[in-house]
Amino acid sequence: SQKIEQNSEALNIQEGKTATLTCNYTNYSPAYLQWYRQDPGRGPVFLLLIRENEKEKRKERLKVTFDTTLKQSLFHITASQPADSATYLCALRYNTNAGKSTFGDGTTLTVKP
Amino acid sequence: NAGVTQTPKFRILKIGQSMTLQCTQDMNHNYMYWYRQDPGMGLKLIYYSVGAGITDKGEVPNGYNVSRSTTEDFPLRLELAAPSQTSVYFCAGRDSGNTIYFGEGSWLTVV
Numbered sequence: 001s002q003k004i005e006q007n008s009e010a011l012n013i014q015e016g017k018t019a020t021l022t023c024n025y026t027n028y029s030p031a032y033l034q035w036y037r038q039d040p041g042r043g044p045v046f047l048l049l050i051r052e053n054e055k056e057k058r059k060e061r062l063k064v065t066f067d068t069t070l071k072q073s074l075f076h077i078t079a080s081q082p083a084d085s086a087t088y089l090c091a092l093r094y095n096t097n098a099g100k101s102t103f104g105d106g107t108t109l110t111v112k113p
Numbered sequence: 114n115a116g117v118t119q120t121p122k123f124r125i126l127k128i129g130q131s132m133t134l135q136c137t138q139d140m141n142h143n144y145m146y147w148y149r150q151d152p153g154m155g156l157k158l159i160y161y162s163v164g165a166g167i168t169d170k171g172e173v174p175n176g177y178n179v180s181r182s183t184t185e186d187f188p189l190r191l192e193l194a195a196p197s198q199t200s201v202y203f204c205a206g207r208d209s210g211n212t213i214y215f216g217e218g219s220w221l222t223v224v
Contacts, residue, residue, distance in 0.1 A: 009153070032211055043117075043203050043215030044156070089155060093211065100146070100171065101213060103155040 004104035023090035029068040030092035119216035142206030145187040
């Protein structure tokens, strides 16, 4: 079965620095890879989606890369702010899976002022 | 639009009791999902539906049941609650652009 690993449970960085979160997967590449943000006590909120034929996607201070050779996605937050502190989840979706997504366990990012 | 709405927000059940978690959406999603999330863990798929009248099992369906009589509603039924079902439950819907919209979650404790 598909296994997803997000780099570490927790990541602490200083305000203004770039946060880089990693999502690695086994087996075959998904059609889509998504990143979500989850705040304590809330449901996940969609941030970005990248398709298997795309190398990079950007949205404001967020950037996602997708390397199907390495079976890895990197999620970058530039000029990080304390308000970026949250848990970030990556999710894989395959075309054959009736729209089901498989989620990683998440990385909790803390941005210190 | 309210999006995906779940009720109740919090519930305490005794072992062996049954209950239904309600989920309704006003975004006309065909695809709907129920996930559970244990502390510090990712989301595990319980059941999903690709449209009214069609449901199927996810990764962890044991002890649960669903129905999808309308596009809007996708209730999750817990029969004979067990402590292992203590978790946070999220209902979600997916749009045609592959974005998943989650509800705010239902915190369930089985004692």
